[in-house]
Amino acid sequence: MKFFKKILRDRATLSAFLDKGLVSFKGPVVIWAVLYFLDVDQQGLWYTFISLSALAGLAELGFTTIISQFVSHEYANLHFQRGLLTGNRRSLDKAIGLVRYAIKVYCCIVPIAILIMLMVGAYFYSNETYEILTIWSIYCVVSGLNLISSLFHSIYRGFDKVYQVHMIKFFSNLVSIFILVLSLYLGFGIASLPLSMMFLLIVSIFGVFNIDRKFWFQLLKHKIRYNHSWFKEVVSIQSKYAVSFFCGYFMFNLFVPLSFKHQGSMVSGQLGLTLTIAKTISTISYTWIDSKLPTLNMMASKRDRVAFKTLFYSKAKYSLSTFVVGAFFLLGIVFLANQYEYYQDRVLSVEEMALVLGSELATVFMSICAIYVRAHKIEPFYVVSMISALFVSIIATYFITTSNIFNLYIAMNAFNWLVMLPMFFFVANAGMKKLYQSS
Numbered sequence: 001m002k003f004f005k006k007i008l009r010d011r012a013t014l015s016a017f018l019d020k021g022l023v024s025f026k027g028p029v030v031i032w033a034v035l036y037f038l039d040v041d042q043q044g045l046w047y048t049f050i051s052l053s054a055l056a057g058l059a060e061l062g063f064t065t066i067i068s069q070f071v072s073h074e075y076a077n078l079h080f081q082r083g084l085l086t087g088n089r090r091s092l093d094k095a096i097g098l099v100r101y102a103i104k105v106y107c108c109i110v111p112i113a114i115l116i117m118l119m120v121g122a123y124f125y126s127n128e129t130y131e132i133l134t135i136w137s138i139y140c141v142v143s144g145l146n147l148i149s150s151l152f153h154s155i156y157r158g159f160d161k162v163y164q165v166h167m168i169k170f171f172s173n174l175v176s177i178f179i180l181v182l183s184l185y186l187g188f189g190i191a192s193l194p195l196s197m198m199f200l201l202i203v204s205i206f207g208v209f210n211i212d213r214k215f216w217f218q219l220l221k222h223k224i225r226y227n228h229s230w231f232k233e234v235v236s237i238q239s240k241y242a243v244s245f246f247c248g249y250f251m252f253n254l255f256v257p258l259s260f261k262h263q264g265s266m267v268s269g270q271l272g273l274t275l276t277i278a279k280t281i282s283t284i285s286y287t288w289i290d291s292k293l294p295t296l297n298m299m300a301s302k303r304d305r306v307a308f309k310t311l312f313y314s315k316a317k318y319s320l321s322t323f324v325v326g327a328f329f330l331l332g333i334v335f336l337a338n339q340y341e342y343y344q345d346r347v348l349s350v351e352e353m354a355l356v357l358g359s360e361l362a363t364v365f366m367s368i369c370a371i372y373v374r375a376h377k378i379e380p381f382y383v384v385s386m387i388s389a390l391f392v393s394i395i396a397t398y399f400i401t402t403s404n405i406f407n408l409y410i411a412m413n414a415f416n417w418l419v420m421l422p423m424f425f426f427v428a429n430a431g432m433k434k435l436y437q438s439s
Contacts, residue, residue, distance in 0.1 A: 011163045012162040012163050012166075012291045012292070013287070013288070013291040013292070015162065015163045015166035015167050015170070015291075016162065016166045016287045016290060016291035017284075017287055017291075018166065018167075018170055019166040019167075019169045019170045019173070020283060020284045020287045021284075022170055022173050022174060022177075023173060023280065023283065023284070024280055024281075024284050025177075026173060026176075026177050027276065027277060027280045029177060029181060030177070030180060030181075031273060031276075031277075033180065033181050033184045033185075034046055034184075034273075037184040037185065037187075037189075038184070038189065038190075040265060040266050040269060041265045041266075042189060042190060043265070043266075043269035043272075043273075044260055044264070044265025044266060044267075044268045044269040044272070045128075045132065045190055045265065046190060046193070046269070046272075047256050047268060047269055047271075047272025047273065047276065048124065048256055048257055048260045048268060048272070049136065049139060049190065049193055050193070050256075050272065050276070051253045051254075051255075051256040051257055051272065052117065052120060052121060052124065052253075052257055053117065053139060053140075053143045054253040055113065055116050055117045055120055055253075056113045056114075056117060056140075056143040056144050056146065056147055060106075060109050060113070060147060060150075061238070061241060061242035061245045061246060062238070062241035062242060062244065062245040063102070063105065063106075063109065063151075063234075063238060063241075064150050064151055064153075064154035065154070065241065065374070066234060066237060066238060066241055067098065067099075067102045067151070067154050067155060067158065067234075068154040068155070068157045068158040068293075068294070068297075069158070069297050069374065069375065069377060070098055070158070070230075070233075070234070070377070071095060071098060071099070071154075071155060071157075071158025071159060072157075072158045072159075072160070072293075072294045072297030072298050072301065073297060073298070073300075073301040073377065074091045074094050074095040074098065075091075075095065075158060075159050075160060075294070075298065076091075076298040076301040076302055077091040078091050078092060078095060080159070080212065080215075082214070083212045083213065083214035083215060084212075084214050084215065084218050085159075085215060085218060089225065089226070090226045092222075093222075093224045093225055093226040093227075093228070094226065094228045094230075096218070096219060096222050096224065097224055097227070097228055097230060098228075098230050099155055099219060100219065101230040101231070101234070102151060102155065103151070106147065106148060106151050109147060110144045110145065110147055110148065111144070113143070113144045113147060114140050114141055114143075114144035117140040117143065117144070118136075118137060118140050121133070121136045121137075121140065124257055124260070124261065132190065135190050135191050135193075135194060138191075138194045139193055139194040139197070142194045142197045142198050142201060143197065145201055146197060146200070146201050146204075148205070149201055149204040149205055149208065152205070152208040153165050153168070153169070153204075153208070156208065156211060157293070157294055158294060158297075159294075160294040160295065160298075161211060162291055162293075162294060164211045166291075167207075168203075168204055168207035168208060168211075169204070171203060171207065172199075172200045172201075172203040172204040172207065173200065175199050175200065175203050176196045176197065176199055176200035176203075177196075179192075179195060179196040179199045180192050180193075180195075180196035183195050183196065237377065237378075237379050239382075240379035240380075240381075240382040241379050241382075243382035243385055243386055244370075244379065244381050244382050244385040246385075246389070247385035247386055247388055247389030254393065254396060255271060255275065255396055255400070255408075256268050256271055256272040256275065258396060258397065258400045258401075259271050259400050259405075262400050262401050263400060267405065270347060270348050270405075271348065271405060273347060273348075274347065274348045274352070274353055274356050275356065277330060278330075278356050278357055278360045279360070281322075281323055281326035281327060281330065281357075281360075282323055282360055282363065282364050282367075284322060284326065285319045285320070285322040285323035285326065285364060286319055286364075286367070286368075286371075287319075287322075288315040288316075288318040288319045288322065289312070289315045289316060289319055289368065289371055292311060292315055293371070293375070295311070296308060296311060296312060296375045297375050299311070299375075300375045300376045300377070308375070312372055312375075316368050316372075319364070319368060320364065320365075320368070323360075323361060323364050324361075327357045327360075327361070330353070330357070331350060331353060331354060331357070334347055334348070334349075334350050334353045335350050338350060348405060349406075351406065352405050352406050352409065355406065355409035355410060355412075355413055356409055358409075358413045358417075359409055359412045359413050359416050362413070362416035362417050362420065362421050363416065365421055365424075366420065366421060366424045369424055369425060369428045370424075370428075372428070373428050373431055373432060376432070376435055378431055378435055380427050380428065380430065380431030381424070381427060381428075383427075384420070384423055384424055384427050387423070388420055391415060391419075392412070392415070395408070395411050395412060395415060396408065399411060
């Protein structure tokens with residue numbers, strides 16, 4: 001009872017779970033809508049669209065994560081008063097300079113992201129109709145513009161506006177779900193994806209600008225006394241983040257397009273559906289840590305190690321427990337679904353699902369470890385990520401082109417648990433020791 005009372009008093013965690021809860025609700029609703037309104041071939045296209053759209057996020061290569069962390073470190077000496085950012089002058093100048101720098105960078109990132117998606121889509125959909133190519137092009141533009149919304153969310157998260165950000169995401173997702181299901185019902189088919197994302201973007205941008213309108217005017221008018229070159233500081237860690245985030249793409253988003261190309265739309269649809277559900281469970285499990293990430297970043301900035309470890313380990317336990325419970329619940333649903341002939345060609349078997357979840361659990365361990373280390377503004381995982389990306393791409397290409405999903409995920413589990421996870425923990429420990437010795 002005390003546990004639930006504590007959660008109810010914590011607005012940040014509560015809003016995060018409300019947001020993630022809607023996302024988890026969105027998953028089954030969209031799955032039902034896809035199964036009901038689309039045929040098997042369209043299902044394959046649907047999840048291939050979603051996987052390739054992750055290229056938009058790939059273009060920013062962890063930039064929003066860095067901005068959020070750096071903003072939090074400056075916000076440790078600042079606060080909002082009547083909608084304006086105030087506090088230590090040097091930190092104020094650095095924070096505003098950082099936000100301005102981030103917006104300028106995104107003016108370059110967004111066109112690059114759109115161009116990358118268009119080029120990759122031209123390869124994967126070279127044999128598709130003109131209608132599919134047109135829908136994909138629109139989806140690319142909207143996905144690219146959605147990066148702007150993600151940047152604003154990361155800035156406000158850095159300012160510890162976790163509650164406001166998650167409420168904006170909640171309402172924008174709510175509108176998006178409604179538009180998605182309605183457009184599928186009306187027969188828009190694959191075109192429902194860019195249409196729903198368009199509404200999500202509009203609601204999200206409107207919500208962000210209404211959190212603190214005065215802050216945006218302050219951002220334009222503020223005169224900086226203490227100039228700080230963010231380019232050098234951000235790029236030094238961005239280069240390492242870029243490697244890690246680029247490599248991370250191969251560990252999730254490459255599988256469905258590869259299976260679409262080599263095993264057909266039915267298998268890619270099954271795999272895409274399974275990976276989407278598994279990723280939804282892991283995303284919900286991260287909520288415990290994500291809701292406290294700005295606080296953790298500020299603790300790291302102040303070098304309050306005892307408080308940092310106490311809070312982090314407490315939330316990490318909740319995250320892991322949430323994933324395990326969600327995984328068993330999902331396996332039960334898949335077992336029941338496979339008893340019905342209608343669903344047998346739509347979802348993977350229980351055995352294949354268990355292997356996918358086992359591989360995802362190893363990823364959850366590694367992600368939690370990475371969050372701990374990156375809160376201290378260091379990135380020691382870039383070499384490990386390159387090794388991982390190389391071997392995962394080899395494993396994925398070999399098994400998808402010559403074997404099946406079951407054997408693919410046996411190999412993925414062996415690699416993640418026996419090779420990657422021990423290596424990840426070793427590198428994290430070495431990175432933290434080096435940081436403590438230097439301070």
